Amino acid sequence: MIKSLRISFFFCTFAHQIDSNIIFLSMKQIIIKTPVSVCSFDELDNDLRILVEKAKAMTQNAYCPYSHFHVGAAALLENGQIVAGSNQENAAYPSGLCAERTALFAANANYPHTPVVALAIACYANGHFSKNIISPCGACRQVMLETEHRFAKPMKIVLYGEDMCYIFDSAADLLPLNFVAENLQA
Ligand SMILES: [Zn+2]
Numbered sequence: 001m002i003k004s005l006r007i008s009f010f011f012c013t014f015a016h017q018i019d020s021n022i023i024f025l026s027m028k029q030i031i032i033k034t035p036v037s038v039c040s041f042d043e044l045d046n047d048l049r050i051l052v053e054k055a056k057a058m059t060q061n062a063y064c065p066y067s068h069f070h071v072g073a074a075a076l077l078e079n080g081q082i083v084a085g086s087n088q089e090n091a092a093y094p095s096g097l098c099a100e101r102t103a104l105f106a107a108n109a110n111y112p113h114t115p116v117v118a119l120a121i122a123c124y125a126n127g128h129f130s131k132n133i134i135s136p137c138g139a140c141r142q143v144m145l146e147t148e149h150r151f152a153k154p155m156k157i158v159l160y161g162e163d164m165c166y167i168f169d170s171a172a173d174l175l176p177l178n179f180v181a182e183n184l185q186a
Pocket residue numbers: 098099100101136137138139140141
């Protein structure tokens with residue numbers, strides 16, 4: 001059974017400044033909710049199961065001699081192609097790149113006019129696939145968001161864990177209060 005979760009982010013908005021003293025006139029709290037569907041691997045639809053299998057296979061291509069943390073990502077394009085990637089580390093640590101970005105950059109470089117409709121992510125460490133989902137880093141979330149905006153089409157994100165999978169209907173759900181091209185005109 002696919003269950004829905006809501007992840008909440010809490011923010012406080014405050015402050016007017018009067019005579020150099022900060023006075024909290026109208027503090028209020030808002031709640032930003034992120035819908036996420038939770039299910040087992042077997043409950044995924046066929047396309048997403050194939051995509052997750054590809055992401056799992058790609059973990060074995062990771063170059064991760066420093067972290068030993070193998071991550072695979074597989075992007076499903078609107079034309080049915082799957083473009084995959086794995087993390088590629090470097091002795092100069094910041095020169096490496098996460099699996100999600102190697103997959104998305106390869107997809108966008110080779111198919112610059114074809115939207116990415118789904119991205120699956122899997123992790124393998126200590127001799128087994130992770131039981132719980134692995135969540136992408138902030139930089140990868142930003143790149144997912146850019147890909148989504150570039151094609152004006154939501155991209156489903158599937159985070160694989162042996163015990164459960166999380167499915168987000170849009171990359172934007174993983175990055176609330178995000179920064180996109182429109183913000184440059186602010
Ligand atoms: Zn990342």
